[in-house]
Amino acid sequence: MLNALSFDIEDWYHSIGSISFEEWDRYEDRLTLNLNKILPVLDEYNLKATFFILGYIARKTPEVVRMIHQSGHEIAVHGYNHKLLYQQTPDEFREDLKRAIGVIEELIQDRVIGYRAPYWSINKQSYWALDIIRQEGLLYDSSIYPIKTHLYGMPSSSRFPYRIGTTADNPLIEFPPSTIRLCGSNLPMGSGFYFRAFPYQLTKWGLNRINNEGHPALICLHPPEFDPMKPKLKMRTFGGYILHYYNLSTTLKKFNWLVQGFKFGTIREVLSGMGWLIC
Numbered sequence: 001m002l003n004a005l006s007f008d009i010e011d012w013y014h015s016i017g018s019i020s021f022e023e024w025d026r027y028e029d030r031l032t033l034n035l036n037k038i039l040p041v042l043d044e045y046n047l048k049a050t051f052f053i054l055g056y057i058a059r060k061t062p063e064v065v066r067m068i069h070q071s072g073h074e075i076a077v078h079g080y081n082h083k084l085l086y087q088q089t090p091d092e093f094r095e096d097l098k099r100a101i102g103v104i105e106e107l108i109q110d111r112v113i114g115y116r117a118p119y120w121s122i123n124k125q126s127y128w129a130l131d132i133i134r135q136e137g138l139l140y141d142s143s144i145y146p147i148k149t150h151l152y153g154m155p156s157s158s159r160f161p162y163r164i165g166t167t168a169d170n171p172l173i174e175f176p177p178s179t180i181r182l183c184g185s186n187l188p189m190g191s192g193f194y195f196r197a198f199p200y201q202l203t204k205w206g207l208n209r210i211n212n213e214g215h216p217a218l219i220c221l222h223p224p225e226f227d228p229m230k231p232k233l234k235m236r237t238f239g240g241y242i243l244h245y246y247n248l249s250t251t252l253k254k255f256n257w258l259v260q261g262f263k264f265g266t267i268r269e270v271l272s273g274m275g276w277l278i279c
Contacts, residue, residue, distance in 0.1 A: 001211040006142065006267060010222060011057070038226060053076070084117075112138070115140075142220075146186050147186050158176065177218050192222060193243055226255070228248040
């Protein structure tokens with residue numbers, strides 16, 4: 001079973017809510033340092049992945065995006081400024097999306113077909129964003145997490161890839177991050193904090209279960225999760241500290257086990273193999 005491997009390309013301070021977009025340039029950049037841990041592993045195992053790039057990253061460090069693209073990985077878009085979708089108006093979101101697509105496509109001289117919202121923030125409040133994503137020429141989305149947290153989630157949504165009709169009557173493919181069904185609830189499996197927090201054997205069991213049910217899994221990781229030495233900031237809550245700093249020293253080791261134990265490709269490859277994408 002070919003599973004999808006993806007990375008959200010953002011730096012350590014981009015997802016800390018207390019740091020505004022206007023303050024980003026004040027903080028230490030550690031993205032290249034962490035990509036230099038990830039890309040050699042992908043090269044060693046001859047794996048390709050989908051990299052969801054922030055438009056801000058593409059503008060500030062274009063050499064990073066070129067390096068990823070020239071290595072044969074799929075480039076997709078993660079918005080421009082990592083703002084939660086349900087904190088934007090439709091017009092603000094469209095402008096953010098168009099700006100990010102423009103800077104990335106100009107840089108790589110290739111078409112972008114996939115999108116992932118910051119913090120999986122397409123939910124019932126921001127479901128309107130799916131129409132805009134399709135109208136702006138994208139073919140798939142990976143933003144709807146079928147769990148519920150204080151930040152994101154739509155627990156009643158499908159756990160596996162599905163098509164979403166739009167106002168243009170032109171379906172958009174949704175590829176949600178992986179979960180398993182346990183005791184009547186969806187348990188997140190293989191993405192970000194959950195990959196760090198759970199023992200690897202639990203992740204392995206969960207992904208095998210998904211594959212044995214006949215479905216591809218979707219893994220999502222972030223470069224800062226490979227960085228136990230990233231700057232420690234005082235968080236507003238203990239939960240915030242756990243979210244950003246817990247178990248960082250285990251990520252690289254678990255990632256090596258993961259890519260040795262499962263077959264991975266890009267989201268584009270997985271959806272094409274399912275016959276859902278022709279591009």
